[in-house]
Amino acid sequence: xxxxxxxxxxxxxxxxxxxxxxxxxxxxxxxxxxxxxxxxxxxxxxxxxxxxxxxxxxxxxxxxxxxxxxxxxxxxxxxxxxxxxxxxxxxxxxxxxxxxxxxxxxxxxxxxxxxxxxxxxxxxxxxxxxxxxxxxxxxxxxxxxxxxxxxxxxxxxxxxxxxxxxxxxxxxxxxxxxxxxxxxxxxxxxxxxxxxxxxxxxxxxxxxxxxxxxxxxxxxxxxxxxxxxxxxxxxxxxxxxxxxxxxxxxxxxxxxxxxxxxxxxxxxxxxxxxxxxxxxxxxxxxxxxxxxxxxxxxxxxxxxxxxxxxxxxxxxxxxxxxxxxxxxxxxxxxxxxxxxxxxxxxxxxxxxxxxxxxxxxxxxxxxxxxxxxxxxxxxxxxxxxxxxxxxxxxxxxxxxxxxxxxxxxxxxxxxxxxxxx
Amino acid sequence: xxxxxxxxxxxxxxxxxxxxxxxxxxxxxxxxxxxxxxxxxxxxxxxxxxxxxxxxxxxxxxxxxxxxxxxxxxxxxxxxxxxxxxxxxxxxxxxxxxxxxxxxxxxxxxxxxxxxxxxxxxxxxxxxxxxxxxxxxxxxxxxxxxxxxxxxxxxxxxxxxxxxxxxxxxxxxxxxxxxxxxxxxxxxxxxxxxxxxxxxxxxxxxxxxxxxxxxxxxxxxxxxxxxxxxxxxxxxxxxxxxxxxxxxxxxxxxxxxxxxxxxxxxxxxxxxxxxx
Numbered sequence: 001x002x003x004x005x006x007x008x009x010x011x012x013x014x015x016x017x018x019x020x021x022x023x024x025x026x027x028x029x030x031x032x033x034x035x036x037x038x039x040x041x042x043x044x045x046x047x048x049x050x051x052x053x054x055x056x057x058x059x060x061x062x063x064x065x066x067x068x069x070x071x072x073x074x075x076x077x078x079x080x081x082x083x084x085x086x087x088x089x090x091x092x093x094x095x096x097x098x099x100x101x102x103x104x105x106x107x108x109x110x111x112x113x114x115x116x117x118x119x120x121x122x123x124x125x126x127x128x129x130x131x132x133x134x135x136x137x138x139x140x141x142x143x144x145x146x147x148x149x150x151x152x153x154x155x156x157x158x159x160x161x162x163x164x165x166x167x168x169x170x171x172x173x174x175x176x177x178x179x180x181x182x183x184x185x186x187x188x189x190x191x192x193x194x195x196x197x198x199x200x201x202x203x204x205x206x207x208x209x210x211x212x213x214x215x216x217x218x219x220x221x222x223x224x225x226x227x228x229x230x231x232x233x234x235x236x237x238x239x240x241x242x243x244x245x246x247x248x249x250x251x252x253x254x255x256x257x258x259x260x261x262x263x264x265x266x267x268x269x270x271x272x273x274x275x276x277x278x279x280x281x282x283x284x285x286x287x288x289x290x291x292x293x294x295x296x297x298x299x300x301x302x303x304x305x306x307x308x309x310x311x312x313x314x315x316x317x318x319x320x321x322x323x324x325x326x327x328x329x330x331x332x333x334x335x336x337x338x339x340x341x342x343x344x345x346x347x348x349x350x351x352x353x354x355x356x357x358x359x360x361x362x363x364x365x366x367x368x369x370x371x372x373x374x375x376x377x378x379x380x381x382x383x384x385x386x387x388x389x390x391x392x393x394x395x396x397x398x399x400x401x402x403x404x405x406x407x408x409x410x411x412x413x414x415x416x417x418x419x420x421x
Numbered sequence: 422x423x424x425x426x427x428x429x430x431x432x433x434x435x436x437x438x439x440x441x442x443x444x445x446x447x448x449x450x451x452x453x454x455x456x457x458x459x460x461x462x463x464x465x466x467x468x469x470x471x472x473x474x475x476x477x478x479x480x481x482x483x484x485x486x487x488x489x490x491x492x493x494x495x496x497x498x499x500x501x502x503x504x505x506x507x508x509x510x511x512x513x514x515x516x517x518x519x520x521x522x523x524x525x526x527x528x529x530x531x532x533x534x535x536x537x538x539x540x541x542x543x544x545x546x547x548x549x550x551x552x553x554x555x556x557x558x559x560x561x562x563x564x565x566x567x568x569x570x571x572x573x574x575x576x577x578x579x580x581x582x583x584x585x586x587x588x589x590x591x592x593x594x595x596x597x598x599x600x601x602x603x604x605x606x607x608x609x610x611x612x613x614x615x616x617x618x619x620x621x622x623x624x625x626x627x628x629x630x631x632x633x634x635x636x637x638x639x640x641x642x643x644x645x646x647x648x649x650x651x652x653x654x655x656x657x658x659x660x661x662x663x664x665x666x667x668x669x670x671x672x673x674x675x676x677x678x679x680x681x682x683x684x685x686x687x688x689x690x691x692x693x694x695x696x697x
Contacts, residue, residue, distance in 0.1 A: 035639075041655035042482065049484075064557075066639040069655040079636050083547035085556060249660055252461045276458065 033062040034313040036320065037087035039073035043337055050333035055323050061316040081105050086308035088317045092135050094302040097127065098212065098381040106134040107307040112318035115326055118343040122375045126301035129378060136321060137301015139339025140365050142372065143198055144267040145286050150279035151261040155179040162292045163285040166199075166228065173237035176261060187247065187254045187263060188238040190229035191394035193387050195264050195286060199225055201373060202289040202296035212380025213420035219408050226397050226404035233398065241398030251276060266302070267361045268339040274357035281357060283364040295373035299365065301342060340365045382418040389414045453666035460662050476671070479664030483652060485641050487668055490649040494628060495675065497562045497645060501627040502620045504566030505574055509619060510612055512569040513578030514604050518590065528579075534572045539632075547636065561637045562630075566623070574619045581615040582608060617686040624679055646672050 038048055045067045068076055080086045100106050110133050116124045120140050127135025147159055155176050173185025189195050197207050200217040209216050232238035247253050254260035256276035274281055285294050307317045324330045331346045336358040341347050351362045393410050396402040452460045454471045480487045516528050550561045569575055593603050631647040638644055653665035
């Protein structure tokens with residue numbers, strides 16, 4: 001977007017704007033059909049549209065769908081919310097959830113009678129803040145790594161059943177880099193704040209205090225993390241920063257271009273990577289401190305269905321959310337595009353296609369369910385800012401403009417400024 | 422013809438420069454002819470398996486024909502062009518030629534709106550359009566251009582009109598023209614280079630205006646080209662790069678046509694208006 005053209009086109013004469021604003025607030029917008037908004041790539045949009053068609057043919061209330069890619073969605077939703085015109089049903093990401101819930105823009109769903117009896121308890125409670133439920137999880141997801149087993153075997157390596165320990169992973173990555181020309185044992189994950197959350201929990205603390213007011217993970221743990229990846233880069237087990245900087249989209253990732261045998265991400269994203277890799281991807285837990293100890297990982301609903309506080313159709317909105325979570329046709333239409341479905345019933349319905357990437361993702365979540373640690377509180381207000389900041393700091397370290405020690409200090413400082421406001 | 426090494430060198434230099442400038446465009450056109458899997462894995466400029474599949478896919482894949490988006494964009498652009506040329510010239514005429522109370526203050530205020538970042542007015546503007554019930558319609562994109570809200574064009578034309586000799590107005594007045602007559606018979610014809618400049622930039626800026634169209638339009642059949650193009654990309658999932666590039670190429674066509682057709686007049690307009 002060209003900022004000049006933007007400011008030019010949206011420019012209304014100040015005087016005219018204020019004059020009209022003074023005249024108009026009396027008349028309010030008439031309430032049209034219930035609006036349903038979500039973010040996601042094209043397949044997600046098609047899937048939700050199909051689910052909404054099922055809602056319509058089951059006699060559900062009239063609705064108007066709105067969808068946008070992830071980044072644009074938040075610009076639009078922020079404008080709509082401050083313009084008091086937010087959609088009735090909306091898809092909310094945990095990254096922004098506390099910002100919206102904390103400002104009172106989401107409705108407490110407690111009294112609306114949405115049927116969540118079949119849902120995994122961690123997911124049903126993912127949107128609970130101060131005893132009020134502002135959102136219901138759409139999926140049960142956990143962090144994972146996807147490994148191209150064929151590539152690893154061709155290089156003479158093997159994959160441990162329960163994943164690696166961090167030390168063993170570093171060894172593996174170094175060995176792999178040596179054996180295949182022009183490739184790396186791992187992509188560089190130093191900037192991956194969400195993987196770091198698991199790492200932090202393996203070191204004994206959650207990222208944030210229970211009330212989200214401050215960072216609880218220690219500065220030395222952050223430094224250790226940055227140092228771990230710096231060492232991998234030095235050993236050529238992970239690519240230099242300029243390579244990482246270009247591998248920003250899924251299609252450009254090192255695993256898709258054949259330059260690394262593995263990738264990290266939320267479990268359901270394996271279905272986006274699989275079409276780009278010829279051999280099947282194995283879904284594994286992320287590296288651990290002690291072999292087989294998965295307490296650092298957690299299962300949570302990181303995308304939620306919410307109803308905006310100003311909604312004029314709260315009952316219909318609640319019914320629709322219940323429908324999307326529980327109806328067989330809706331479950332089938334959505335499949336695992338929003339993540340691994342949050343109930344046993346739904347997982348059984350969509351895992352029919354055996355040995356697809358989706359089935360492997362579902363099997364992974366069921367496999368680790370009993371072994372993971374308790375799920376953390378919703379990410380605090382300002383999480384989005386920390387997410388970006390963490391990536392920026394990691395990048396500076398990668399380019400040699402900062403050291404792991406100074407980067408860790410910078411992040412602690414940033415967190416101090418951002419949290420608890 | 423005499424052999425002039427300096428000229429040949431200069432041309433070679435220019436050609437190399439042009440190639441550097443054109444490279445991204447060339448790359449995009451070629452990428453649009455490649456299967457999705459080859460776009461980022463093959464860095465060269467030669468497509469090994471050229472295909473038009475991306476065009477067919479992109480045109481259809483959103484469930485609404487891409488032609489609908491182009492139609493919507495053209496409609497908004499046409500309105501912006503007509504609105505801006507008419508109302509901005511009228512406003513400029515008033516500021517440049519008529520005397521009325523508060524002229525200088527109002528002119529200053531208008532210039533101040535050029536300096537105001539759009540984000541500042543965004544929410545207030547959104548609320549206004551919401552109260553008018555114009556969300557998810559084309560009106561927020563169309564109506565402002567009929568109210569001469571684009572202060573830049575007004576300023577451009579004020580400067581232009583000031584360079585037209587006042588004696589022409591006087592002569593017209595002697596022949597019986599009122600303010601309207603002077604505007605229509607004297608100012609407007611002489612203003613044509615500035616009008617063309619306004620028309621072209623209105624078109625291009627509106628055609629490329631992503632943010633306003635993203636905020637105000639939601640229904641799929643009402644989306645415009647920039648918003649629809651963004652739909653091909655999503656960092657949280659797989660992106661349809663091939664379709665994106667193919668439709669970007671298609672999207673460039675109207676802009677290039679407008680530019681080629683009006684190119685001569687743009688240059689003339691720039692020379693006249695001091696927009697060098």
